[in-house]
Amino acid sequence: MADAAITVEGARKTFGGKHALDGLDLTVTRGTVHGVLGPNGAGKTTLVRILSTLLRPDAGRVEVAGHDVVREAYAVRLRIGLLGQHAALDEELGGRQNLELFGRLHHLGARRARARADELLERFELSGTGPKAVKQYSGGMRRRLDLAASLITEPEVLFLDEPTTGLDPRGRAEVWDSVRSLVGGGTTVLLTTQYLEEADQLADRICLVDAGRVVADGTADTLKAAIGGDRIDVVLRDAGQLGAAVALLPVAKDAVTVDTDRRLLSAPVIDRMAALTGVVRALEEAGIEAEDIALRRPTLDEVFLRLTGHDDRTTEAA
Amino acid sequence: MSSTAYALTDSWTMTRRELARWGRRPAAVVVNLVFPVMLLLMFGYLVGGGRGVSGDYLDFLVPGMLALTMAFGLEGTMIAVTQDLDKGVIDRFRSMPMANGAVLVGRSAADMLQSALGLTVLLGVAAALGWRPQGGPDGFLGAVGLLLLFRFAMLWIGIHLALIAGKPELVQAVQILVWPVGFLSNAFAAPESMPDWLGTVVEWNPMSQTATAVRDLFGSPGGEPGHVWAAVVWPLALLAVFFPLAVRRFSRLSR
Numbered sequence: 001m002a003d004a005a006i007t008v009e010g011a012r013k014t015f016g017g018k019h020a021l022d023g024l025d026l027t028v029t030r031g032t033v034h035g036v037l038g039p040n041g042a043g044k045t046t047l048v049r050i051l052s053t054l055l056r057p058d059a060g061r062v063e064v065a066g067h068d069v070v071r072e073a074y075a076v077r078l079r080i081g082l083l084g085q086h087a088a089l090d091e092e093l094g095g096r097q098n099l100e101l102f103g104r105l106h107h108l109g110a111r112r113a114r115a116r117a118d119e120l121l122e123r124f125e126l127s128g129t130g131p132k133a134v135k136q137y138s139g140g141m142r143r144r145l146d147l148a149a150s151l152i153t154e155p156e157v158l159f160l161d162e163p164t165t166g167l168d169p170r171g172r173a174e175v176w177d178s179v180r181s182l183v184g185g186g187t188t189v190l191l192t193t194q195y196l197e198e199a200d201q202l203a204d205r206i207c208l209v210d211a212g213r214v215v216a217d218g219t220a221d222t223l224k225a226a227i228g229g230d231r232i233d234v235v236l237r238d239a240g241q242l243g244a245a246v247a248l249l250p251v252a253k254d255a256v257t258v259d260t261d262r263r264l265l266s267a268p269v270i271d272r273m274a275a276l277t278g279v280v281r282a283l284e285e286a287g288i289e290a291e292d293i294a295l296r297r298p299t300l301d302e303v304f305l306r307l308t309g310h311d312d313r314t315t316e317a318a
Numbered sequence: 319m320s321s322t323a324y325a326l327t328d329s330w331t332m333t334r335r336e337l338a339r340w341g342r343r344p345a346a347v348v349v350n351l352v353f354p355v356m357l358l359l360m361f362g363y364l365v366g367g368g369r370g371v372s373g374d375y376l377d378f379l380v381p382g383m384l385a386l387t388m389a390f391g392l393e394g395t396m397i398a399v400t401q402d403l404d405k406g407v408i409d410r411f412r413s414m415p416m417a418n419g420a421v422l423v424g425r426s427a428a429d430m431l432q433s434a435l436g437l438t439v440l441l442g443v444a445a446a447l448g449w450r451p452q453g454g455p456d457g458f459l460g461a462v463g464l465l466l467l468f469r470f471a472m473l474w475i476g477i478h479l480a481l482i483a484g485k486p487e488l489v490q491a492v493q494i495l496v497w498p499v500g501f502l503s504n505a506f507a508a509p510e511s512m513p514d515w516l517g518t519v520v521e522w523n524p525m526s527q528t529a530t531a532v533r534d535l536f537g538s539p540g541g542e543p544g545h546v547w548a549a550v551v552w553p554l555a556l557l558a559v560f561f562p563l564a565v566r567r568f569s570r571l572s573r
């Protein structure tokens with residue numbers, strides 16, 4: 001595709017017999033934000049490392065900004081920015097020193113590297129850090145500097161691997177704002193995340209990755225429709241009444257999940273407020289006492305359960 | 319700019335990065351320089367004359383300490399490389415359009431500079447203690463050259479081991495190995511004074527070859543004529559093995 005910034009066809013990567021990528025396909029249109037959503041171990045980092053030329057795929061065709069990541073790695077490196085899952089900075093040096101170093105390695109020359117460093121420090125509100133070493137930075141500051149470092153040359157394609165994992169809500173909002181302003185400037189962004197909400201907020205298109213493959217692909221809206229929108233959770237005081245309560249929910253019986261241990265019923269709903277008031281009234285009329293009633297978004301677990309037909313989130317200790 | 323020019327500027331940028339890091343922790347740099355001086359004073363004055371050494375012990379000890387300092391440089395190289403790997407900064411370098419070898423060239427240049435500085439300090443302290451090399455300017459320069467050649471071999475062994483280890487924690491295991499290699503040498507005592515098997519090990523230790531050759535060039539006790547070749551061939555042989563291994567290991571980070 002002519003307007004594709006990223007093309008991945010049948011990418012495979014195996015680590016000692018384990019398939020990290022198992023025939024992954026992906027196309028990202030120029031100037032858009034693509035969210036890659038997946039649980040621990042899905043292969044998100046492996047994908048980003050292959051796209052950013054850090055890792056060679058075992059098989060498949062991978063092109064970034066029109067260049068093959070294996071045969072034309074240098075051309076790809078000229079056009080990308082990378083924010084890895086973990087900070088990639090010289091912790092002994094200060095923020096300015098880091099940015100100047102990376103600027104020089106991008107062959108900006110001493111003067112432009114310095115000017116660019118100042119510009120980025122300003123933009124990411126790090127000008128006040130002075131000579132402080134990066135190892136003394138807070139998590140949010142470090143992430144912002146890392147993001148600044150990946151933007152030295154205003155890349156055509158930017159990779160963000162779990163950009164907000166481990167940040168507090170404020171840090172998260174800051175990173176989101178930066179990403180939005182970048183996209184306004186025409187950059188193509190591929191971002192991985194474990195949070196549905198993050199993909200929802202930032203991405204034009206989202207693909208769900210599980211066990212090294214794309215299991216679903218679409219806009220946030222089409223995916224949400226596919227997984228049934230909001231859900232209502234009802235916790236009863238008495239587990240013996242679970243059966244009776246199922247019949248009161250405004251959905252087909254087999255769409256309700258019942259968790260006896262937690263005395264919990266959960267069901268997809270369409271009209272949030274109507275469902276909530278309806279359920280409260282119906283329970284009251286039937287004389288069933290509820291401990292808690294809540295509306296919520298589907299969790300990633302439910303998305304996966306729904307789309308893969310199996311709940312195999314292998315939550316590995318990171 | 320041509321690719322050669324880029325390779326040179328990138329290597330220089332990477333070397334400057336190391337110098338900037340020194341500026342960040344001057345105390346550590348000073349400790350690094352002072353440590354061999356301390357060993358020299360300790361063995362020269364506290365522990366006293368080495369066994370089996372004919373002639374002045376300081377004359378014997380100084381070349382040994384110079385060689386030992388070069389050998390211990392291995393640790394510094396390993397720590398720096400594993401830290402870079404661990405902090406992910408090498409990944410950032412590898413994702414940028416910079417010259418392929420600049421990361422390793424910068425590392426070597428900075429480490430060689432540090433070792434040259436270490437040699438200068440140690441030679442200065444020895445001179446202040448009254449030590450005088452007897453081999454003339456040619457011998458002196460030859461000796462310094464051999465020491466730096468040995469350090470260069472240690473450097474590439476260090477890079478290779480660091481790339482295998484990957485994590486700073488594993489460096490400790492190597493530190494435990496560097497010490498016996500350093501001390502199972504003729505740095506402090508003549509091999510003739512040791513049990514046969516130990517003497518053989520010590521004589522074959524590449525570090526001992528360098529120390530003996532340096533003693534020869536300085537006209538110190540313990541020097542043997544004809545050892546200069548061994549002190550050239552050993553490091554070159556080590557380099558022939560470990561330089562390609564390290565480069566290959568580095569390029570295989572993408573496996």
Ligand SMILES: Nc1ncnc2c1ncn2[C@@H]1O[C@H](COP(=O)(O)OP(=O)(O)OP(=O)(O)O)[C@@H](O)[C@H]1O
Nearest residue numbers: 015019020038039040041042043044045046047318
């Ligand atoms: N260098 C490696 N050596 C061995 N196995 C690896 C390596 N890198 C990744 N893996 C394995 O490949 C699989 C995919 O890993 P990857 O890091 O790409 O997942 P991820 O989606 O980024 O997960 P997370 O959300 O935890 O970051 C995992 O099972 C992981 O254990």
Ligand SMILES: [Mg+2]
Nearest residue numbers: 044045046085
């Ligand atoms: Mg990951």
